[in-house]
Amino acid sequence: MSRIYINEVAPRDGLQIEATFVPTQNKIAWIDRLATTGLAKIEATSFTSPKAIPSLSDATDVMQGIQRHPSVIYTALVPNLKGCQRALECDVNEINLVMSASDSHSQANLRMTPEQSLAQFAEIVTYVQGSGVFINASLSTTFGCPFEGRVDEARVFSLIEKLLQIGVQGITLCDTTGVANPAQVKHLCQSAVARWPQVPFTLHFHNTRGMGLANALAAWEAGILHFDASLGGLGGCPYAPGATGNVCSEDLVHMFEQMGVDTGVDLDALLAISEVLPDLVGHDTPGHVIKAGKADRRYPIPT
Numbered sequence: 001m002s003r004i005y006i007n008e009v010a011p012r013d014g015l016q017i018e019a020t021f022v023p024t025q026n027k028i029a030w031i032d033r034l035a036t037t038g039l040a041k042i043e044a045t046s047f048t049s050p051k052a053i054p055s056l057s058d059a060t061d062v063m064q065g066i067q068r069h070p071s072v073i074y075t076a077l078v079p080n081l082k083g084c085q086r087a088l089e090c091d092v093n094e095i096n097l098v099m100s101a102s103d104s105h106s107q108a109n110l111r112m113t114p115e116q117s118l119a120q121f122a123e124i125v126t127y128v129q130g131s132g133v134f135i136n137a138s139l140s141t142t143f144g145c146p147f148e149g150r151v152d153e154a155r156v157f158s159l160i161e162k163l164l165q166i167g168v169q170g171i172t173l174c175d176t177t178g179v180a181n182p183a184q185v186k187h188l189c190q191s192a193v194a195r196w197p198q199v200p201f202t203l204h205f206h207n208t209r210g211m212g213l214a215n216a217l218a219a220w221e222a223g224i225l226h227f228d229a230s231l232g233g234l235g236g237c238p239y240a241p242g243a244t245g246n247v248c249s250e251d252l253v254h255m256f257e258q259m260g261v262d263t264g265v266d267l268d269a270l271l272a273i274s275e276v277l278p279d280l281v282g283h284d285t286p287g288h289v290i291k292a293g294k295a296d297r298r299y300p301i302p303t
């Protein structure tokens with residue numbers, strides 16, 4: 001049986017767009033519960049400017065408050081050197097650097113150009129090297145930008161090349177506003193895997209236009225084994241107009257398990273956490289399996 005690896009991003013991507021602040025203790029208890037479900041990785045928070053992302057202004061308290069499950073990699077989003085220093089003080093296993101493939105989203109989200117992001121990353125790699133902390137980089141708007149439209153594959157590959165030259169070890173390709181389609185995803189992923197077979201690529205999809213699971217399937221068929229996903233389908237970038245939730249973790253796990261692909265995740269345990277997610281965030285969530293039940297659900301025959 002083949003195996004895929006899931007990074008649960010709801011505590012970061014999911015909460016960053018929530019209008020209501022989730023109390024720190026609730027975040028900690030939630031992350032600790034998620035850690036018991038077999039998820040390979042959890043993106044627990046982001047060390048961004050508290051003015052930019054107020055809902056995650058408690059990053060240090062969250063990171064220091066959670067219990068470390070031995071089989072989980074704990075990562076956190078980092079936009080600059082200051083964020084990296086804050087993250088390392090909290091003993092993260094991985095930092096997830098973030099930059100944009102498009103200039104306009106880069107300015108809107110990070111107030112810097114992609115070139116300035118790369119320059120900061122070079123400093124960060126020097127700072128982190130030797131600490132044992134894994135360095136991943138997420139490339140926002142890989143498949144399209146809400147301001148500029150389609151991003152050329154050549155530009156994406158040139159940025160991947162630069163990130164690898166700097167010393168970044170893993171790369172996440174992000175469809176920030178859910179504009180990617182499966183044909184585009186398959187082509188880009190096949191080319192990336194063929195060109196850099198040694199690099200662990202992760203794919204990060206948003207389900208804004210209902211293409212999230214189809215895109216994940218296309219990426220898997222192209223050889224991708226690592227996926228970001230968000231419990232309940234929460235998520236979205238507050239600086240990308242029209243952004244909505246990530247591909248839903250339990251729907252993604254359900255699809256792959258139904259196909260006979262091992263996710264390492266206990267789906268029933270994940271569903272049980274998703275069931276109480278509306279209590280945490282104060283609203284309904286867009287996942288499907290939580291409402292419909294698993295595909296092997298059976299109803300009594302009508303009499």
Ligand code: COA
Nearest residue numbers: 047048049050052053079080082083098109110111237238
């Ligand atoms: N953590 C905490 N505070 C930070 C910080 C960080 N990583 N980076 C900067 N700051 C603080 C500075 O210390 C400064 O504080 P002060 O006003 O008290 O002096 C203030 O923020 C402004 O610093 P500056 O370097 O000018 O940053 P900026 O205002 O240009 O913002 C970013 C740049 C990258 C820090 C900010 O845009 C950001 O955090 N973006 C993240 C967006 C995001 O996470 N989007 C969703 C994920 S894709």
Ligand code: ZN
Nearest residue numbers: 013176236237
């Ligand atoms: Zn996202």
